[in-house]
Amino acid sequence: MTAFGSALLVTGSEQLLASRAVDGRRRTAETEQPGADINRINALELGTSMLSEVVGGSLFSSHIIAIIDDVGATPPDVVDQLIATAKDPGDDLCLILVHEGGNKGKGLIDKLKKAKIETVAVAAPKxxxxxxxxxxxxxxxxxxxxxxxxxxxxxxxxxxxxxxxxxxxxxxxxxxxxxxxxxxxxxxxAGRADVTSFAVADAVLAGNTSLALERLRWALNSGAAPVLVTSAMAGAFRGMGKYLDAQGNRMNDYDLARQIGLPPWKLKDYSRTSRNWQQAGISASIKLIALADADVKGAATNAEYALEKMVLGVLSHRRH
CATH class of the missing domain: 1.10.8.60 (Helicase, Ruva Protein; domain 3)
Incomplete structure (x- = not known):
């Protein structure tokens, strides 16, 4: 199958994978016809005459690579013409339609799929x-x-x-x-500020007060924004809460990780540190983290003090 005389619908919110799918088809088309014109437009800008210009040939090249972004935004009066073009692009056209996922333009997308337009669905890995x-x-x-x-x-x-x-x-x-x-x-x-924030959360989950405070000072001295610390803490403790809820379920590590929304290797960390926590302590800790998050976003005058207070407060709720 050649790239010309075909239409491709790339749909999904993961932009990196969508870009790769678009670029892959474009490169194939350029290999087949090195002199082809590339026309790229947002669907919102399409009108009946504009669509004809985008997909039509030019004085310089008979072959066209037409890329239409955000196809869900296609004006209603152009939808039928776009579908007809996708069904029968002609031998000189490589048509690539990009849809960002969701319900925007769902009627158009459903019609394109019903017409059996080649579709590549891109989704972020879990x-x-x-x-x-x-x-x-x-x-x-x-x-x-x-x-x-x-x-x-x-x-x-x-x-x-x-x-x-x-x-x-x-x-x-x-x-x-x-x-x-x-x-x-x-x-x-090792020196990345956002990574040091996760190291603080790991030390708190482990119940190690001196290490947690040491890592907190290191994170702040390394340039970590205080909000990164509260964000890392919130994610870590929400994950622990989910782990404790699911702990009694009879399932393998892969299924348990999928249910919680964690990479499987992270389960080892939660398994090792879960002995320090009960659900009551997790709930109280999440409230303290939320207060600290508000503090570092402007409610308090000293963000460093607010973070130390959060760490010590959270650690006071661990199981002894």
Missing amino acids: AWELPKFCQQEARRLKVGLDQEAANALVSAVGTDLRALVSALSQLADDAGGETIDAKLVQRYF
Whole structure:
């Protein structure tokens, strides 16, 4: 199947994967017809005559690669013409329609799918799938990434795909063709302010007062915004609450991680530190974290004091 004479619908909210799907089809079309014109427009700007210009040939090239973004915003009076064009693009047109997901333009999307337009659905991997995504991305970069390193990378960078891909690209350059291991990941991200915020939350979950306060001071001295600390604490304690709720369920680690919304390796951390907590303590802690979050966003004059007060208050609710 050639790129020309075809239409592709890319739908989903994950922008990185959507961009890759669009770029993949565009590159295929450019390989087939190096001189093809590329016309890209937001669907909101389409009118009947504008659609004809976008998908039609020019004086300089008979072949057109037409990319229409946010296709759900297509004006109603253009919908039928767009569907007709997608059904029969003609041999000289490569049509790519981009939909950001959701219910916007649902009627148009349903009609395109009913017409059996080729569709690529993109969705962000779930939290427990992110290490696997990182390993796949590493293979794309032609570098090795073991499971421990993949886990460490997600812990350090978080769940944003663009941030993970960027980090992997930098790590691949630094690795010099060698397999990326957990030590390289930890060394590379040791000084990141947002990572030190998660380290504070880990120490509090572990019930280690001196380490938690030490890491808090290190985080603030490293430039971590106070709101990053409260955010990391909130995420950690919401996760622990979910873990305690699901602890009695009879399911394997993968299913338990999926239910809670955590990567499977994180279950080991929660399993190890859960002995420090009961649901009452978690509920009280989340209230303290919410108060501290309001304080660091302007309710208090001294954010550092508010964070220390939060850490000590939360730790007072751990099981003894």
